[in-house]
Amino acid sequence: MNTRADLEYWIGRVALGDRSAFSDVYSATSAKLFGVILRVLNDRAEAEEVLQEVYLRVWRNAGRYRVNGLSPMTWLITIARNAAVDRKRRRPAVGVVSDTAVLEAQADPGCGPEHAAIAASDSAHLQGCLDELSDGHADAVRGAYLEGETYADLAQRFDVPLNTMRTWLRRSLLTLRECLSR
Structure with missing residues (x-):
């Protein structure tokens, strides 16, 4: 399991253009961020697109992250949530998806x-x-x-x-x- 210090280190390395560190950030956080985005959008395909946008933002803005006592996951989740809300505002309203369908869409088949x-x-x-x-x-x-x-x-x-x-x-x-x- 990755620690907060690991994420802070990797984000710092991403700010310097380290692709390996970016891969580590993605591996450690993508499932959680996808869940946040999917919860807001209720559309798996759209959530996947927004997740890509989120990681582009992380790549471009990693230098803005500051270690200030707050969790790096808070920073990442804020980026993901804001991107999802922005996307939701730009689209017409869609039908409501049941909580069960959202949970099934979020399920990780490799989850032990x-x-x-x-x-x-x-x-x-x-x-x-x-x-x-x-x-x-x-x-x-x-x-x-x-x-x-x-x-x-x-x-x-x-x-x-x-x-x-x-x-x-x-x-x-x-x-x-x-x-x-x-």
């Missing part, structure tokens, strides 16, 4: 029992942390970071000012980070 157990534990931990948030805040976090809703859409849905929604999300993420570190 140990990986499945770890993923289930991580998922349960995250769900437990989301349950600690108030219902509105948890729903807003899910909407923003799992379903690709914009802050403006969420503010309208929850009938709060845009800046209030931003504050909700920022505070909720801080609470989640604290909970997940326990």
